[in-house]
Amino acid sequence: MKLGMHRATQDESALLADLRLILGSPQILSDPLELLVYECDAYTLEKKIPSIVVLPNSPFEVAEIVRCCNKHQAPFIPRGAGTNLSGAILPIENAVVISLTRMNQVQQVDLENRRALVEAGCVNIWITNAVRSAGLLYAPDPSSQTACTIGGNVATNSGGPHTLKYGVTTNHVLGLEMVLPDGEIVWLGTTLEGGEETGGLDLRGAVIGSEGMFGIVTRVVVNLSQIPQSWRTLLGVFASVDDASQAVSDIIASGIVPAALEMMDQLITQAVEAAYHFGFPLDAGALLIVELDGLEEGLEQQAMEVERLCKANRATEVRRARTDKERADLWKCRKRAFGAIGRLSPNFLTQDGVVPRSKLPEIMRFIQHTSAEFGLRIPNVFHAGDGNIHPLILYDESNPDEVKRAVQAGNRILERCLELGGSVSGEHGIGVEKADFMEKQFSQPDLDAMRSLRRMFDPLHRCNPHKMFPNGKRCMDFAPRRQISV
Amino acid sequence: MNTDRPGGFLDNRKASACIHCGLCLASCPTYLETGNENLSPRGRIYLMRAMDKGAVPVTEASASAIDTCLGCRACEAACPSGVRYGELLEETREHINRSVPRGWMETLLTKVFIEGILPHPERMEIALTPARWIKAAAMDRFLPAGLREPLAFVDPHRPAQESLPPFSQTARDPSRGTVALVVGCVMDVMFRETHRSTIRLLQRAGFDVVVPEAQGCCGALFAHGGNMAEARRCAAHNLGSFNAPDLKAVVINAAGCGSTLKEYGQLLSNDPRWAPSAMAFSAKARDLSEMIEPECIDWLPPRFGRVTYQDACHLAHAQRITEAPRRLVRHVARGGYVEMSESDVCCGSAGSYNLTQPEMAGRLRRRKIGHILESRADIVVTSNPGCLLQMKAGLESAKNRATQVMHIADFLAAHLPA
Numbered sequence: 062m063k064l065g066m067h068r069a070t071q072d073e074s075a076l077l078a079d080l081r082l083i084l085g086s087p088q089i090l091s092d093p094l095e096l097l098v099y100e101c102d103a104y105t106l107e108k109k110i111p112s113i114v115v116l117p118n119s120p121f122e123v124a125e126i127v128r129c130c131n132k133h134q135a136p137f138i139p140r141g142a143g144t145n146l147s148g149a150i151l152p153i154e155n156a157v158v159i160s161l162t163r164m165n166q167v168q169q170v171d172l173e174n175r176r177a178l179v180e181a182g183c184v185n186i187w188i189t190n191a192v193r194s195a196g197l198l199y200a201p202d203p204s205s206q207t208a209c210t211i212g213g214n215v216a217t218n219s220g221g222p223h224t225l226k227y228g229v230t231t232n233h234v235l236g237l238e239m240v241l242p243d244g245e246i247v248w249l250g251t252t253l254e255g256g257e258e259t260g261g262l263d264l265r266g267a268v269i270g271s272e273g274m275f276g277i278v279t280r281v282v283v284n285l286s287q288i289p290q291s292w293r294t295l296l297g298v299f300a301s302v303d304d305a306s307q308a309v310s311d312i313i314a315s316g317i318v319p320a321a322l323e324m325m326d327q328l329i330t331q332a333v334e335a336a337y338h339f340g341f342p343l344d345a346g347a348l349l350i351v352e353l354d355g356l357e358e359g360l361e362q363q364a365m366e367v368e369r370l371c372k373a374n375r376a377t378e379v380r381r382a383r384t385d386k387e388r389a390d391l392w393k394c395r396k397r398a399f400g401a402i403g404r405l406s407p408n409f410l411t412q413d414g415v416v417p418r419s420k421l422p423e424i425m426r427f428i429q430h431t432s433a434e435f436g437l438r439i440p441n442v443f444h445a446g447d448g449n450i451h452p453l454i455l456y457d458e459s460n461p462d463e464v465k466r467a468v469q470a471g472n473r474i475l476e477r478c479l480e481l482g483g484s485v486s487g488e489h490g491i492g493v494e495k496a497d498f499m500e501k502q503f504s505q506p507d508l509d510a511m512r513s514l515r516r517m518f519d520p521l522h523r524c525n526p527h528k529m530f531p532n533g534k535r536c537m538d539f540a541p542r543r544q545i546s547v
Numbered sequence: 548m549n550t551d552r553p554g555g556f557l558d559n560r561k562a563s564a565c566i567h568c569g570l571c572l573a574s575c576p577t578y579l580e581t582g583n584e585n586l587s588p589r590g591r592i593y594l595m596r597a598m599d600k601g602a603v604p605v606t607e608a609s610a611s612a613i614d615t616c617l618g619c620r621a622c623e624a625a626c627p628s629g630v631r632y633g634e635l636l637e638e639t640r641e642h643i644n645r646s647v648p649r650g651w652m653e654t655l656l657t658k659v660f661i662e663g664i665l666p667h668p669e670r671m672e673i674a675l676t677p678a679r680w681i682k683a684a685a686m687d688r689f690l691p692a693g694l695r696e697p698l699a700f701v702d703p704h705r706p707a708q709e710s711l712p713p714f715s716q717t718a719r720d721p722s723r724g725t726v727a728l729v730v731g732c733v734m735d736v737m738f739r740e741t742h743r744s745t746i747r748l749l750q751r752a753g754f755d756v757v758v759p760e761a762q763g764c765c766g767a768l769f770a771h772g773g774n775m776a777e778a779r780r781c782a783a784h785n786l787g788s789f790n791a792p793d794l795k796a797v798v799i800n801a802a803g804c805g806s807t808l809k810e811y812g813q814l815l816s817n818d819p820r821w822a823p824s825a826m827a828f829s830a831k832a833r834d835l836s837e838m839i840e841p842e843c844i845d846w847l848p849p850r851f852g853r854v855t856y857q858d859a860c861h862l863a864h865a866q867r868i869t870e871a872p873r874r875l876v877r878h879v880a881r882g883g884y885v886e887m888s889e890s891d892v893c894c895g896s897a898g899s900y901n902l903t904q905p906e907m908a909g910r911l912r913r914r915k916i917g918h919i920l921e922s923r924a925d926i927v928v929t930s931n932p933g934c935l936l937q938m939k940a941g942l943e944s945a946k947n948r949a950t951q952v953m954h955i956a957d958f959l960a961a962h963l964p965a
């Protein structure tokens with residue numbers, strides 16, 4: 062397939078001309094060649110080339126771009142680093158992509174009140190880098206934190222391994238500046254100088270997790286936390302996922318709140334070991350990473366209790382990270398686990414279902430069963446403490462039958478999560494990928510309520526259209542192009 | 548190379564290792580500067596694959612995203628999927644060179660200056676002569692800025708080019724073995740003092756040092772530009788020159804050349820005549836910082852105030868060596884050591900990049916100088932001549948005379964007891 066099929070329509074040319082009045086030329090991409098990489102995010106199953114990509118430098122430019130899109134009735138989509146895993150930035154309907162990546166500064170740090178004002182395109186880890194020397198950090202730590210943006214985190218309400226104890230994005234965002242879909246700039250929640258609480262409806266909370274449908278976040282006031290005084294990081298080695306899952310339940314039941322409680326099955330452990338040579342046991346059925354942190358006092362006691370509970374569930378071995386470096390290496394392995402499977406397979410589809418913790422053994426058995434049934438390998442690495450699973454379904458994009466089977470296997474697993482009383486997404490969002498599941502998870506009145514909230518923010522459905530809600534146009538209706546570069 | 552598809556020039560297995568996760572984005576200097584994903588590793592790999600499949604024509608326009616790549620390989624270190632970006636880049640550049648006719652100015656720059664003069668010490672001497680005259684006559688202020696800046700580092704008075712001793716013995720008894728020093732091409736002309744420092748350091752550390760005379764350019768300048776045939780020729784020549792089985796190590800003090808030396812095995816893997824000795828050679832190649840344990844030398848007390856370290860890309864990302872040079876500098880500078888932010892981000896020098904892509908090179912240089920000034924360091928230490936010149940020129944044009952840039956060998960040698 063040759064590029065250059067998409068010729069700018071008259072409407073697009075007029076839009077482009079108006080955008081040129083607002084932005085400098087390096088801030089506008091409209092050559093088909095330059096639009097190519099914007100056809101998808103880290104979810105590569107569906108693709109669509111946008112009509113234009115713009116790279117604004119300030120909230121004012123964002124507002125002008127939005128007004129300009131409205132004038133030309135063009136839909137628009139906010140985009141951060143594009144690490145999202147559910148196609149939430151798929152540019153259906155030749156949308157204009159508004160990329161926030163140039164607005165990426167930590168603008169102000171208020172050490173006294175432990176807050177920072179950051180631009181939406183600021184990379185998650187940069188916040189911690191900027192305040193680490195003051196003994197502070199930004200707590201939500203998605204595994205993609207070295208690349209993903211705070212705007213994307215807000216839009217998907219991201220979590221991470223340490224969410225179990227410290228909560229998700231919404232627990233650490235005090236307020237935000239946003240360009241509404243009509244071009245108005247508003248501030249929701251606390252400002253950098255403002256008090257801890259604001260009165261009235263928590264619209265800030267409504268925006269967090271709205272997947273870019275309520276407007277374009279331009280700046281965020283985040284809460285900073287103290288780096289824990291002390292830590293213990295344990296690695297439990299189990300013969301089976303069943304045993305490890307039981308240990309998870311027992312640890313939580315004992316009243317201990319670990320900072321993180323993560324599981325890796327045998328297949329992913331082997332891939333991670335091949336990639337990073339940490340020294341994981343390759344014959345273990347499952348590994349459990351348990352991190353305890355806080356004041357030094359009492360920590361050792363908790364660690365010993367965790368060790369006892371693991372052993373009570375037939376752990377063959379419980380190791381401990383002895384140095385900061387060992388701990389950092391262990392987390393690096395965990396956080397880069399997704400990537401390690403690039404060594405096993407050219408493509409993967411990750412699911413993000415949630416089940417009640419007590420159902421972990423059951424869903425894991427189901428996944429194994431599904432893997433055999435569809436003839437696809439499915440390694441697992443996930444937030445066991447939250448019951449948030451991440452089966453990684455391996456497939457090869459160049460084999461259409463495998464693609465179909467991968468999608469079916471994924472759907473089957475999500476259906477099972479719902480049957481077990483869980484949900485279809487813990488942290489990666491709905492996007493286009495799981496829109497059809499919304500009807501299965503939510504009742505019609507619930508969905509109607511969500512839709513009407515969305516209409517309040519965006520009556521014309523211009524901002525990131527056709528995401529999250531079922532019956533929206535899927536890109537199938539628009540004859541999507543297959544990935545142009547396989 | 549893949550031959551089962553028309554136009555296919557990428558090794559398919561290497562190319563498909565990219566799972567499009569985006570975790571490399573924030574490590575890429577050109578993406579940090581522009582926010583444009585076309586100028587990111589993920590974007591470039593996407594484009595390479597599209598070119599490889601024939602979905603995108605290979606033209607000057609489509610090649611420009613590849614042209615602006617620094618080849619700094621920060622993306623490789625960041626990638627969880629083990630994508631060998633450096634190799635993909637070389638394969639793509641080689642293909643582009645075959646397919647796209649370049650303008651005369653660019654051809655002149657590449658063929659005459661980068662490939663014709665830089666790798667040949669004797670020609671470089673001659674090429675520098677007019678530059679020295681201009682400087683000596685203080686005529687450089689009449690030149691356009693683009694030409695004036697590179698001249699900033701030319702010493703008007705031809706330095707005394709006393710040649711390096713072919714053999715230097717260590718005072719330590721018994722010696723820890725004999726190592727060979729790679730003098731490089733650009734390095735040898737402009738940094739002979741740095742070589743002397745290197746030899747002194749190696750002697751102190753207990754090694755006898757030989758400087759094989761027949762050695763030539765390591766081939767890095769060619770490989771980075773996609774001229775693989777010439778790179779292989781250079782490699783084969785050097786295999787002959789360093790062919791002494793009892794050499795303990797082949798030591799280099801320029802990171803850019805070091806990574807190429809360590810990749811001779813890969814470079815010649817398809818040539819049965821050279822593959823085995825290339826593997827053996829690469830296994831012996833060492834950066835200077837890998838040879839010296841800070842504790843084994845009695846250093847003089849710190850001579851400078853605040854000292855910081857700038858990673859050379861081809862040391863930090865291509866060779867993944869970040870700790871060894873820091874340990875040395877920290878040990879010698881004691882309490883004066885400070886980290887600067889983005890010390891692992893390319894300064895824009897990147898071999899011949901500042902000649903071929905002056906605009907982006909300038910932006911990255913300004914970014915780097917900003918961080919240097921923010922760190923309030925008196926001395927910036929680094930491990931590669933190109934980085935050193937780039938930062939010197941940057942400080943110069945920022946009118947900063949207080950901050951010095953030093954090669955790690957010179958910095959360390961300044962703390963050796965006489």
Ligand SMILES: Cc1cc2nc3c(=O)[nH]c(=O)nc-3n(C[C@H](O)[C@H](O)[C@H](O)COP(=O)(O)OP(=O)(O)OC[C@H]3O[C@@H](n4cnc5c(N)ncnc54)[C@H](O)[C@@H]3O)c2cc1C
Nearest residue numbers: 141142143144145149204210212213216219220273278488
């Ligand atoms: C290897 C890997 C590991 C991951 N691990 C985790 C994990 O542990 N936890 C987790 O929660 N997620 C994880 N993710 C998913 C992803 O990184 C997160 O969803 C992240 O928050 C996305 O940020 P981004 O900047 O890449 O946003 P994008 O992918 O660019 O966009 C995501 C969504 O946010 C919207 N958006 C982006 N910027 C703005 C803005 N300024 N204003 C309004 N809307 C905006 C977009 O429209 C889209 O709907 C992982 C992804 C990968 C590839």
Ligand code: SF4
Nearest residue numbers: 565566568569571626
């Ligand atoms: S190069 Fe590596 S880090 Fe970058 S997108 Fe590809 S797989 Fe991910």
Ligand code: SF4
Nearest residue numbers: 575616617619620622
């Ligand atoms: S080599 Fe450097 S400039 Fe090129 S894509 Fe990788 S990180 Fe970016």
